[in-house]
Amino acid sequence: MKHASQRTLPDLRVPTIFVKPQTSFSGEEGGGFLRGDVVVVDNRIVGMRPSDKHLDGRILMPRLVEAHCHLDKCHTVERMAVVGGNLEQAILAQRQDKANWTDQDILSRAKRGLSEFVTAGTGMVRSHVDWGDTAPPPRSWSLMCALAEETSQTTLQLSALVGVAQMSDRSFAKQVVASIPDGHALGAFVFGQDGLEAGLRNIFDCATDRGLPLDFHVDEGLSPDLNGLELIANIALETGFSGPILCGHAVSLAVHPTATRNRIIEKLSKAGICVAMLPTTNLYLQGRNGGTPTMRGITLAKELDQAGVPVVVGTDNVRDAFCPVGRHDPMYALEMAILGAHLDSPFDTWLKTITTNACLALGADAPSLNGAPLDDVLLCDATDFSTLISGASRRPANTYFEV
Structure with missing residues (x-):
């Protein structure tokens, strides 16, 4: 009979948000962490015990989750003569x-972006x-589906991005949905x-028939006339849609009157809808006035969180017509x-936006x-959340050996 292999990773910090209650994790509490020796059996973490060692107390945590990006568009900015302008101008340029x-262009850029995500943990x-x-699906969809099948270093989900007006044609909607793999x-x-x-x-009906999750780009503008977010919440509540729903951007929520805003947020909470805050692209595109912008152009993360609406943070666009800079790194997006x-401390509340809440949304x-297998967790060169979020290096914990 093969004996279990056990080893200890001494003096590490684990965020308490990633430790379920009543488990074999015990250690020194403080700053949102448990600190101690992590016990590993057959390359799986089984618990923590108090430590008599005083090393550097690095952070051990699950891998990050990217809930909203555009790998088909990324890394195209260098071939654009002019980048800048509002959302409509960015759509035209892209x-x-x-x-x-070409096939080679799409795949090389998508693989580059995916590799950058893997490097970021x-x-x-x-x-x-x-x-x-x-x-019928575009060539890019077929190529990205093949990439998702062959990728082994991370899980790649795809979301078909279709104009909602197109989906008002029932036949069109059914053809699109038939092309989306489980x-x-x-x-x-x-x-x-x-x-x-x-x-x-039609989108809700077709998604229900197929058991597909929903993911919307919604109300990406600073006009109070935009209120697709409430309509989505209304239909979700009316139909009792069971799959996860993620609504990205939701920028107009910031300019609605207080009563309207509170009504929408309450419906989002009741419907279990997650909202993606996408700071880099929205800060770059929204609120342009010919000079320095006076509006941030991002959704109401604090108010949503306080109302129990799961907030996620996404990388969104990286080096394309929608955002000429950026990086494929959820932690950078959170920063x-x-x-x-x-967003103020305690920062473990906001770390959930690229871990726990992002998993829920997906x-x-x-x-x-x-x-957790060691392959699925990160060892980070930080001892507090501020340092972690500010760009501390991260590497797979399976590179860590007992000292």
Whole structure:
């Protein structure tokens, strides 16, 4: 009989948000951490015990989760003559760039972005893929589906990004949904278009039939006339939709009157809808006035969190027409969110936006260190949350050996 292999990783800190209660984790508490010796059996974490060693107390945590990015668009900025402008101008510039989208171009850029996520310690990624004008899937969708199948270093989910007005055509909607494999998502761009409600109802119906999660780009503008977010919540409550729903951007929530804003947030909470805050792209595109912007152009992360709405933070666009800078790193996106939205300590609350809440939004189990394989956790060169979020190096914990 093979004996279990046991070893100890001395003097580490684990965030308490990743330790389930009444387990074999005990150690010194403080600053949102348990500190002690982590016990590993057959390369799985089984607990923690108090330590008599005083090393550097580095942080051990689950891999990060990227809930909203665009691997089909990334790393295209260097071939664009001019980058800058509002959302509509960015859409036009990116559409023009599609003349360069050969199979090799799409795959090389997507693989580069995915590799950057892996290097940053990301274990799960959801990327939107532009659908285009026809119901049959675009070549980029087929290529990205193949990439998702062959990728072994991280889990890649895809979300079809279709115009909501297109989905008001029932036949079109059914053809799109038929092209989405199990494990991926149905998404739509919701921006006050004609046919909005009909399109959303078809989306909910088709997703229910297939058991697909939903992921919307919604109300990406600073106009109080945009309120697709409330319509999505209304339909979710009316239909009792069971799959996870993620609504990205939700920028107009910041400019609604207080009563309207509170009403929408209450509905989001009741419907169990998650909201993605996307700081880099929204800070770059929103609130342009010809000079320095006076509005942040990002959603109400604090108010949503206080109302029990799960908030996630996403990387969104990296070096394309929508954001000419950035990096494929959820922790960097969280750092930008803290600055852009005045997110204050305790920072373990906001660490959930790129771990626990992001898993919920993607239909995955909440991350836990209990029983976690070493391949699925990170060792970080930090001893507090501020240092961790500020760019401390991260590497797979399976590179750590007993000292």
